Amino acid sequence: MTKTNRDTDRIEARRQATSLEEPVREANALAEKLGLAPYDVNYWIVDYDEMNQLIAYGGFQERYPHWRWGMAYDRQQKQNQFLGGKAFEIVNNDDPSHAFLQESNALADQKAVITHVEAHADFFANNEWFGMFAKHPAAAAMLSRHAESIDEYMSDPEISRADVEKWIDHILCLEDNVDQHTAFRESSVGDEDSPFEPEEIADRLGDLELSEDVLREVFDEEWLDAQEGDGDGISFPVEPEKDLLGFLWRHGMAYDGEAEKATEYESWQHDVLELLRREAYYFAPQKMTKVMNEGWAAYWESMMMGEENFAGSNEFFHYADHQARVLASPGLNPYKLGKELWEYVENSANRREVLDRLLRVEGITWRNLKDVVDFDDVMATLEPGSEIDAITPETLDELSADDPRVDGDALERARAGEIDVDAYPWKVLSFEGLAERHYSLAKPQNRGFLARTSLEDVEQVARYLFDDAQYSDVETALADVSYTAGWERMTEIRESHNDVTFLDEFLTEEFVTDNDYFAYEYTRATGDFRVTSTDYEDVKKKLMLQFTNFGKPTIAVYDGNYNNRNELLLGHQYNGVALDLGQARETLQRVFQLWGRPVNLMTIVKEVNEHDVEVAKRRDREPEPEERGKLVRYDGEEITIEDLAWEEVEDIAAADVDYDTKPDEWLA
DSSP, rough: OHHHHHHHHHHHHHHHHHHHHHHHHHHHHEEEEEEEEOOEEEEEEHHHHHHHHHHHTTSOOOOOOHHHHHHHHHHHHHHHHHHHHOEEEEEOOOOEEEEEEEEEHHHHHHHHHHHHHHHHHHHHHHHHHHHHHHHHSHHHHHHHHHHHHHHHHHOTTTTHHHHHHHHHHHHHTTOOOSTTTTTTOOOOSSSOOSSSSSHHHHHHHHHHHHHHHHHHHHSSSHHHTTTTTTTOOOOOOOOOOOOHHHHHHOOOOOTTTTTTTTEEOOOHHHHHHHHHHHHHHHHHHHHHTHHHHHHHHHHHHHIIIISOOOOOOTHHHHHHHHHHHHTTTTOOHHHHHHHHHHHHHHHHHHHHHHHHHHHTBTTOOTTTTHHHHOOOHHHOOOOOOOOHOOOOOGGGGGGGGSSOOOOOOOHHHHTTTOOOOTOGGGGGGHHHHHHHHGGGGSSSGGGTTTTTTHHHHHHHHHHHHOOOOBSHHHHHHHHTTTTTTTHHOOOHHHOOOOOOHHHHHHHHHHHHHHHHHHHEETTTTTTTEEEEEOOOOHHHHHHHHHHHGGSSSOOEEEEEEETTTTEEEEEESSSOOOOOOOHHHHHHHHHHHHHHSSSEEEEEEEEEEHHHHHHHHTSOOOOEEEEEEEEEEEEEOOEEEEEEEEHHHHGGSSSSSSOOOGGGGOOO
């Protein structure tokens, strides 16, 4: 690129940055009016190549040197070039957050991105799963330090660059094998597995000459039995350890191929392992909340851009196309699923609030509610007041500063001409006023939601009413309805849930039916993919399998001294979905390099008799597979697979679907 071209690009970037100052400022102000509390966001204008690089780097400008980033960059470019993809933005979880806007996008796209980003920054700041890594992660600085450290190792003449790259490859194969449900801590802190090697513990106990009664009082019976008789040694950890990377940091050894033996980690190996483990914990919340986070951002973006006219009249059709491209992308779309679930949460909370009031009216019970209440009249009563529904400079006199729905200070400024009410009518309203202005049950697409309530749901609401005769008539009861109930419930959920708990609680039969979700899978009887169920429980199970443990198999450490030979025993926590044994073999070879000694994996597979398959095809039904325990072992030279008795694997078998993993092809 010539100097003239670079200067032109800088001038264009500065021009765009100037034009976006007002949308950035007003989007943040509107987000806060709507009850959001986002991190501060720094916005950056980047070109096409820089955007692809940022996407490849996971939203950051600096990452450690590795071939994976080049592959990600190439994939992103090809997606844009050949599949019609378009990059709108990328934002990272940091305080302040950093968002990158592609300079070639239209102003309507940039506004959509800005409103979307403000909602993401709110989610980052207030969801407890993001807080488990650190409340103020300073992620950009952390990842930059990691990049510098690893680059120094690669540049060290005494360390082979190829060895560092291979070491990183081994670790990345296990990057999702951390315990994402616990807060991050350094691997060297609080080693609960064993402060000494197993033999050393036994020796120290012998030196203490403790009585049998004291030993039985302090130590677990199973552990003590292991010290007696057969000399089987100590098994550790006491409980299965999901943080495989942390366990390897504490107990692993590097395999020296030339010497054909395990050796202590070099200091750089220890360091690189811990740096990448820390990054795995940092990115875990984003993987755990993909549906919630993207749905949350899509919901508030739609609210601000479409319903509050943040997209100007000349930009609206362009924005509608923008949103359609995002929400209509094929496959399992976290934006669409998340947005629909958040809308369902909002509607459900608002509906419960209305039913709570109606069931307190004298003469109304859960049994006769649908017979005596005119829901059309109810919806007409719940329509937003005209004075806040359509605000113009000419209607400001209809508003009162004493009205809790009105921001009194902003109203006075608007009357004085200091606020552009045509562009930003929301500025004169309070949170309560905006909640009424955007009341979900009054929107055309939701007007039948209240009337469709099942008798069972009405009874459920009535069951928790303790004062059932508070109002004399329906109109009086509806006057007490809180328009903020839906948004307040959404805020509560945003603070504490992740995708699995979110789906578990809110993916109801009503939601699945209303949104036409279904499950499909590959069937042996037909040799292709077929819709297998529209039952909400089947849909829910398959969706939850997609998101638990990032959709990956859950592998835990079961024994670091397997068979008293310092071998590693891993266990696949089986939930009805069998491992791909080919990938399992390759992964064990990677783990061997980090453990330095033989590695074992116990799992459960499904085996189907070919005769049963043929019979099932003729009868147009699926064959019944038999579940068997297997032990896969790699000793540094060869892979072996042997059968395990069911008693040896029943602890890793779920009694029901355990929501720990699922193949990508199970669900669209």
